[in-house]
Every structure is written in structure tokens, then in C-alpha cells.
Amino acid sequence: MSEISVGLHQEDPHTAAPEERSTAYYMFVLVAVLLLSETMTFTAILFWNALPSMSALFTPAQLPWIVSVSLLVAAALQPLMGKLADIFGFRRLVLAVALTYVVGSLIGALTSSFPLIMVARVLQAPAIAIPGVIYSFFRGFFPKRMVPIAIGMSSTGIGVAGIAAPLISGALLAAFGYHAIFWFCLIYMGVFAPIVFFVVPGGPRNRHRVDVLGSVLLTAGAGLLLFGVSEGPELGWTSPTTLVLLVAAVLLLVAFAVVEYRVREPMMDMRLLSGPALRATLGVSLLVGATSGGWGYVIPQLLEAERTAGIDYGFGLSATQVGLVTLSSGIVGMLFGPLGGYLARRFSPRLVMLWCGSLAVMATVAMAFWHSRLWEYVVFGVLYGAFNGFYFAAGPNLVIEAVPARLTGVSTGMQAFTSAFAGSAMPIVATVILSANVLHTDSATHQVVYASRGYTYVFLTLAVAGMVGFVLTAFMRHGRRPATGGAAAH
Incomplete structure (x- = not known):
């Protein structure tokens, strides 16, 4: 059997109009949920920054999988997670996700075996898929006036991960090694998942098929x-x-x-996918998501590499110092996420996505040709932070404006799936490009030194993806009106 029927039929929580409560209550719930969603950003940034320090323990072919395997599994789980949230409710799903994440983090903290690390990262993957479910929860729980801005805030969180994760990863890696990253993930989830479980109201179960x-x-x-x-x-x-x-x-x-x-x-409604509004949004998410994933993968490598003869990059920075250099992008992203939500409500989510595409092209083209001085990483990181904030604010708002409430979970799951899949694929594509441009292997450390042109080609590839995404957005007929939090899609 390809389907399993679960639960009893009750009213769809997405279609029932919730009783409006005080703004203070909604803000408290929003902050609690955002702190949990920071797990995704923490997980990505912490392990991206840990890769250079793990290069002596694992092969170049294994390293990108330490990041990509969890992103890949999370991508595949996104639509399914939307279904499970509809069946069991957001609150119950959080509890299940937290348990698997804690088990995975514990396994990773206690092993140095690559296969077991892969198991640990797979168990952490459901938590990375939570943002796709959060968008659906926002639409069904918050007043419509708050939905676009809440989505914008959820895109970059409240700054805990974007700002603190690079610094935390640097301190932990310098003092304890990569195992400390897993311990931190375990503690973080153990603190914030129970808070969300107790402050978020439970929802009814519904009859759906997995x-x-x-x-x-x-x-x-x-x-x-x-x-x-x-x-x-x-x-x-x-x-x-x-x-x-x-x-x-x-x-x-x-x-x-x-x-x-x-x-x-x-799991993924192909007929809904073939509709012009959602199809265009998912296409843009795929392209721009690749740009975001590729940037986060290569920037730490450029900063932590030792500069040798024949290359124009490399500063020999520690993970903590990398965090300080990239701090600007985290701060700007934190500000531009809510700003993108506000601009989507004030003007249109399509306009925000157009700005996002232009910022992506500017940042990646600049990095392709200018990456030999530290100030360039700070300045171009500001462009990347603005692009990232706008991207994660515009994409979900475009989806919510395109589909009825009963399809929010699976549709935002589709959007998150395409974005996460692109983000997981791009580190591997970048590795393929860099492997074709090896300068030499360091005889002392046995680390591979890539030719400068390899990184130029990677950034130009990201720029092409961003440019195509910009063009698709320019021709998009959907999302040209101010975002309504889904009210216009009923």
C-alpha cells in the first residue's frame, strides 16, 4: 500500500478562524517558535564552519556530505512534514522532531566514525524541515495582518543563530573540537523545544493520508x-x-x-505544482536557494585557508575569527527578514523577490573577482545578508498568496523542499567545480589547495543562478499585489 489512513475527520484547523487574542500573547508565541526555528540556522552554520577543522579526519568527498545529507533528507521531508502537522498538529510534531534531533546529536557527540556521523545528521534533519511547517502554523494561528511580517521574522529568526552561531562555533571548535557542536545542538533543542510545546496551543487531529x-x-x-x-x-x-x-x-x-x-x-500535489503561480515561485526558490547554499559553503573555506604561492585568497583565520568577519551578514539578514515581510505587505512579495535577485547577483559577482582582502568579505557579506533576509521573507509569502488555506502545509512544504534541495546540492556542485581546479596538495597537512579560478567559477555559477531567478521573477504574474496573509487566496 502506498498510503496509510490516519486519524479521525475533524474540522481543518487552517480553515477555522481562530479567536483573536492580545498582541502581547501573539508576540510571546512568535518569539518561542522563532527560537525553536533557529535550530535550522544553527545546524547549518555550525557545521559549515566546522568543515575546515574536520578536513584532516575525513576525505574531500566525505566533507560536503556532513552538511548535505541532513539538508537533503530535510528537503525530502518538507512536504511530508506538512502532512504530519495537519494530522497530528504543530505541537505534537515539535515533540517528535525534538526527540529525533536529541538522539542524533547524542550519537554525533559520542563518535568519530563517518557512517555514524551520517546517521546523526540524518536524525537531525527533521528539525531542519520545521520552517516549512511554521509558515502553515502562522497562517492558521496569527491574525492575517501579522502573517507577512511573522513570516519575514521567521526567515532570519531573531538574530540568535545568524549573529551568535559563527562566534559560538569558533569558540567551541577552538576549545573542544567538532564534537562540541553536537553537544551544543543537543542542549539548545533540549531547552527550547519544551518551551514551544507548552506555550503553543494543541490542534485537532484530521483525517489525511500519508x-x-x-x-x-x-x-x-x-x-x-x-x-x-x-x-x-x-x-x-x-x-x-x-x-x-x-x-x-x-x-x-x-x-x-x-x-x-x-x-x-x-505527498507533493503535481497538479498544484503545475499551476503557473506556484510553479514560478518554486522555480525561483530553486535557483535563489542554490545561491544561498553555495555562499554559506565556500566563504568559511576562503577565510580559513592559509595563503600560499599561486592563490589570492586565504587568511588562516580561526572559526571564531570567521564568525566575526561574517557577523555583518547575520545582522543585516536579521533586519531585512522582517523588513521584507513589511515590504511584501506594503507593496508586493514579487517586488521583494526582485530586490532579492539583484542583491544575489551583486554579491556573488563581487566575490568572484574580489576576495583577497578581509574588508571585501564584510562589505559583500552585507549584500548577502540583505539578499538572504529578502529571499526567506518573499518566498513563503508568494506561496501563501497563491494557494487556499487547506493546501498551505503541503505548498509551503514544496517551497521549502525546493529551497533546501538546492541548498544541499550546491555544496556538492561547488566541490565538483573546485576538484577540477586543484592547484596542489600540501605535503605537510595533506590538505588540497584549490586554484583561485576555482572559487571564481563557483561564485559565477551562483551569480548565474541568481540572475535566472531574477528574470523568472520579473516575468512572474503572481504576487504583484500587497501580501494579505493568505486572505486573498480563500
């Missing part, structure tokens, strides 16, 4: 695709192993699309 077969096909297909891409440079693109991986991935993804058209309640 598309098990679709979930398996999508996860397996996407995983084999990324694995094939990562192994291609080492095994050869025409090697039997690489070809089998890529062909199997394509077949599984095609089978997934066929299944989704046939089941009564698909």
Missing part, C-alpha cells in the same frame, strides 16, 4: 542523484558506478512523479 511510497521514491531518487554527482569527479562521469547511480536516480524521480499523479492524497 503517501509512503511517494516519500520513499523522492528521498531515494534525490539521494542517489546527489551521491552520483559527488562521486562523479572521483570515479569518472562515464564509470559504471556513476552511470548506474544517475540512471537509477532519474528512474526513481520519474516513478515518483507518476505515483503522485495517481494517489488520492499525494
Whole structure:
């Protein structure tokens, strides 16, 4: 059976108009939920910054998977998480996600085995998928006037992760090594998940069907695709192993699309996906999400590398110093997330996405040609922070304005899926580009030194993705009116 029927039929919580309460109460719940959602940003930044210090323990082919595996699994889980939230409610889902995250963090903290670290990162993945569910919760819980700005705030949190994570990762890595990152993740989730569980009201269960077969096909297909891409440079693109991986991935993804058209309640509604409004939004999310994921992967490498003959990058910074250099992007992103939500409500989410695309192109083109001085990372990091804040504010607002309330969970899950998938794929694509531009291997540390042109090619690839996203947004007919928090989509 490809579907499992769960629960009893009750009123859809998304369609029931909640009784409005005081603004102070809504703000308290918002802050509590945002502190939990910071887990996603913490997890990404902490492990991105930890990769250089882990390079002596793991191979270059293994390193990107330490980041990508959790992002990939989270991407595949996004639509399914939306369904589970509809079935069990946001509050119950938070409890289940917190338990898996704590178990995964504990495993990672106690092992140095690469396979077990992969298990730990997979168990952490559901927490990374929480933001897609949060957007649906916001639409059903908050007054419509608060939804666009709440979404903008959720995109960058309240600054705890964006500002503090680089500094925390630096201090922990310098003092205790990468195992301390897992311990920190465990403690953070252990503190804030119970707070959310007790302050967020419970919702009714509803009768929905979980598309098990679709979930398996999508996860397996996407995983084999990324694995094939990562192994291609080492095994050869025409090697039997690489070809089998890529062909199997394509077949599984095609089978997934066929299944989704046939089941009564698909994990990803292909008919909804084919609609012009959602299709355009997801296309932009895929392209701009790749730009965001690639930036976060390569910037720590450029800053922590030792400058040697033949390259124009590298400062030998510690992880703490990297955090200080990139602090500007975290602060700006924290400010531009709520600003993007306000501008979406005041003007339109499409306009915010256009600004986002232009900022992405400016930041990546600048970094492609100017990355030899520290001040360049600070200044261009400001552009990246503004782009990131606008991106995560505009995308969910575009989705919410495009679909009825009953489809919010799966639709925001689709948007989060495409963004997370692009973010998980881009580190592997960047590794492929860099592996084709190796300058030499350091005889003392055995670390690979990449030619400067390799990073230039990576940033230009990110710029192309941002430019195509900008063009798609310019032709988008959807999202040209002020955001209403979903009221116009009923």
C-alpha cells in the first residue's frame, strides 16, 4: 500500500478562524517558535564552519556530505512534514522532531566514525524541515495582518543563530573540537523545544493520508542523484558506478512523479505544482536557494585557508575569527527578514523577490573577482545578508498568496523542499567545480589547495543562478499585489 489512513475527520484547523487574542500573547508565541526555528540556522552554520577543522579526519568527498545529507533528507521531508502537522498538529510534531534531533546529536557527540556521523545528521534533519511547517502554523494561528511580517521574522529568526552561531562555533571548535557542536545542538533543542510545546496551543487531529511510497521514491531518487554527482569527479562521469547511480536516480524521480499523479492524497500535489503561480515561485526558490547554499559553503573555506604561492585568497583565520568577519551578514539578514515581510505587505512579495535577485547577483559577482582582502568579505557579506533576509521573507509569502488555506502545509512544504534541495546540492556542485581546479596538495597537512579560478567559477555559477531567478521573477504574474496573509487566496 502506498498510503496509510490516519486519524479521525475533524474540522481543518487552517480553515477555522481562530479567536483573536492580545498582541502581547501573539508576540510571546512568535518569539518561542522563532527560537525553536533557529535550530535550522544553527545546524547549518555550525557545521559549515566546522568543515575546515574536520578536513584532516575525513576525505574531500566525505566533507560536503556532513552538511548535505541532513539538508537533503530535510528537503525530502518538507512536504511530508506538512502532512504530519495537519494530522497530528504543530505541537505534537515539535515533540517528535525534538526527540529525533536529541538522539542524533547524542550519537554525533559520542563518535568519530563517518557512517555514524551520517546517521546523526540524518536524525537531525527533521528539525531542519520545521520552517516549512511554521509558515502553515502562522497562517492558521496569527491574525492575517501579522502573517507577512511573522513570516519575514521567521526567515532570519531573531538574530540568535545568524549573529551568535559563527562566534559560538569558533569558540567551541577552538576549545573542544567538532564534537562540541553536537553537544551544543543537543542542549539548545533540549531547552527550547519544551518551551514551544507548552506555550503553543494543541490542534485537532484530521483525517489525511500519508503517501509512503511517494516519500520513499523522492528521498531515494534525490539521494542517489546527489551521491552520483559527488562521486562523479572521483570515479569518472562515464564509470559504471556513476552511470548506474544517475540512471537509477532519474528512474526513481520519474516513478515518483507518476505515483503522485495517481494517489488520492499525494505527498507533493503535481497538479498544484503545475499551476503557473506556484510553479514560478518554486522555480525561483530553486535557483535563489542554490545561491544561498553555495555562499554559506565556500566563504568559511576562503577565510580559513592559509595563503600560499599561486592563490589570492586565504587568511588562516580561526572559526571564531570567521564568525566575526561574517557577523555583518547575520545582522543585516536579521533586519531585512522582517523588513521584507513589511515590504511584501506594503507593496508586493514579487517586488521583494526582485530586490532579492539583484542583491544575489551583486554579491556573488563581487566575490568572484574580489576576495583577497578581509574588508571585501564584510562589505559583500552585507549584500548577502540583505539578499538572504529578502529571499526567506518573499518566498513563503508568494506561496501563501497563491494557494487556499487547506493546501498551505503541503505548498509551503514544496517551497521549502525546493529551497533546501538546492541548498544541499550546491555544496556538492561547488566541490565538483573546485576538484577540477586543484592547484596542489600540501605535503605537510595533506590538505588540497584549490586554484583561485576555482572559487571564481563557483561564485559565477551562483551569480548565474541568481540572475535566472531574477528574470523568472520579473516575468512572474503572481504576487504583484500587497501580501494579505493568505486572505486573498480563500
